Amino acid sequence: MKNNLRLYLFALSLVIYEFTTYAANDMIMPGMLMVVKEFNSPVSYVALSLSMYLFGNALLQLFLGPLSERFSKRTVIIGGNILFLVFTVFIAASNNMDMFLLGRLLQGAGIAFVAMGYALIHENFDDKNSVRIIALMGNITVLAPIIGPFIGGAIIGYASWRYVFIFSLITGLISLYGLIKYTPPNKTPLQKLNLSEVMQHYYDIFIMPKFLVGVLAIGFLVMPSMLWIAISPTLVMHTLKLSMHHYMYYQAIAIGGFLLSTIINQIAAGKINMLKLISLGAYLSIVGFVVIAVFHTNILWIAIGFCISCTGLGLQLGTMFRILGKLEVKSQSLLFSLMAFIQIIIMAVVLESSNNILKYFDYSLLSFVVSCLVLGIISMLFVFRFISMNKNRNWQ
Numbered sequence: 001m002k003n004n005l006r007l008y009l010f011a012l013s014l015v016i017y018e019f020t021t022y023a024a025n026d027m028i029m030p031g032m033l034m035v036v037k038e039f040n041s042p043v044s045y046v047a048l049s050l051s052m053y054l055f056g057n058a059l060l061q062l063f064l065g066p067l068s069e070r071f072s073k074r075t076v077i078i079g080g081n082i083l084f085l086v087f088t089v090f091i092a093a094s095n096n097m098d099m100f101l102l103g104r105l106l107q108g109a110g111i112a113f114v115a116m117g118y119a120l121i122h123e124n125f126d127d128k129n130s131v132r133i134i135a136l137m138g139n140i141t142v143l144a145p146i147i148g149p150f151i152g153g154a155i156i157g158y159a160s161w162r163y164v165f166i167f168s169l170i171t172g173l174i175s176l177y178g179l180i181k182y183t184p185p186n187k188t189p190l191q192k193l194n195l196s197e198v199m200q201h202y203y204d205i206f207i208m209p210k211f212l213v214g215v216l217a218i219g220f221l222v223m224p225s226m227l228w229i230a231i232s233p234t235l236v237m238h239t240l241k242l243s244m245h246h247y248m249y250y251q252a253i254a255i256g257g258f259l260l261s262t263i264i265n266q267i268a269a270g271k272i273n274m275l276k277l278i279s280l281g282a283y284l285s286i287v288g289f290v291v292i293a294v295f296h297t298n299i300l301w302i303a304i305g306f307c308i309s310c311t312g313l314g315l316q317l318g319t320m321f322r323i324l325g326k327l328e329v330k331s332q333s334l335l336f337s338l339m340a341f342i343q344i345i346i347m348a349v350v351l352e353s354s355n356n357i358l359k360y361f362d363y364s365l366l367s368f369v370v371s372c373l374v375l376g377i378i379s380m381l382f383v384f385r386f387i388s389m390n391k392n393r394n395w396q
Helices: 002-026 029-038 045-059 061-071 073-092 097-124 127-142 144-158 162-182 195-206 209-221 223-239 244-255 257-268 274-294 299-325 332-360 365-389
Strands: none
Touching: 002 045, 002 073, 002 097, 002 144, 002 162, 029 045, 029 097, 029 144, 029 223, 029 244, 045 061, 045 097, 045 223, 045 332, 061 073, 061 097, 061 195, 061 332, 073 097, 073 162, 097 127, 097 299, 097 332, 127 299, 144 162, 144 244, 195 209, 195 332, 209 223, 209 299, 209 332, 209 365, 223 244, 223 299, 223 332, 223 365, 244 257, 244 299, 257 274, 257 299, 274 299, 274 365, 299 332, 299 365, 332 365
16 A cells, blocks of 8 residues: 555656756746847747757657666666756756757756656556556646746746746656655666667567558657647737737647547546557547638637547547557567657647748648648547557557
8 A cells, every 4th residue: 555655656756857847848838039139030930849849858868768767767867856856947048049958858858757757657657557547747837838827927927937947946856755755766777888789679569560651650649739838829819919818828728639539538537448449549539620621710719629529539538658668579668768769859840831831821720720630630540540550459
């Protein structure tokens, strides 16, 4: 009982850390127009800030698996939290756009370490509890785009945008205390690093059809919502000339679907067939995309469409992560490192490419909606292929 309590306290600490890393981005989004104005930079740097954050996440991913095998996941996770705190202070002290973006890149590297926390969750819980915890963790983390702008907006309304990162520093210190106290040790023995063996293991994982299709499915699945998070401040406050309060209102509607998916996941895990749960989420996402397409001239209905699609997304992610996390491989650490690396590369490249296209069309609603629909169609093709490849998989 005591060990179970420690595991749940570890999960809670990991949630706080993951929420802090994502909220560090979402809290500053309402103030990014102020940041680019203060540093005399173009409005396209609003989305570039998020791209740099994501590229930072990708920088260390492939190294974390081997480092976790050598020094333990516990050591790596705690080190990542400390790294995040250092560069949070760096951003708060920045005095030009280059320094700000460099800080965002290096601060984003702190997110990479969360993958090892997810690996520990899979090691210490069974299917049903893993899906419930990961769905809860993932969706609480996704609340950052809802809560973050409100917190950031309140801070920016009364003080400099720099205090947003002071807030992140405080919550990051809270998570560091919990991770130091409650992170469980490795269940597998530590191993010496051998570069050729590491590369071979990565290659063996990469060529597994279920792994590759699943990672591509998840990578593209989250892109429409990521594009909304990155571009919505520009759409609402630049294109439509609405206020920050309007932005926060539409953001709450759009991302609120993850709250619904959290409730459904807690009830459905272990009761509804795994693949049926993924299929239900996929069909909800399709309905959301249809709403977005039909009402592409109305920002309120676009937000409602995203609410529906985010509900579907939340139902798919936890279960798909669990199926991928339990593939038979030689190293779970390397599996999660490679999974996170590919997903972040997809996110960063697609986000920056989409931002350049939208910039060409002056961030019009139509160009944004078309971009989201294209990404939605690609994701659904991979999701249904993933379902067909795992048709015999059920709760264990």
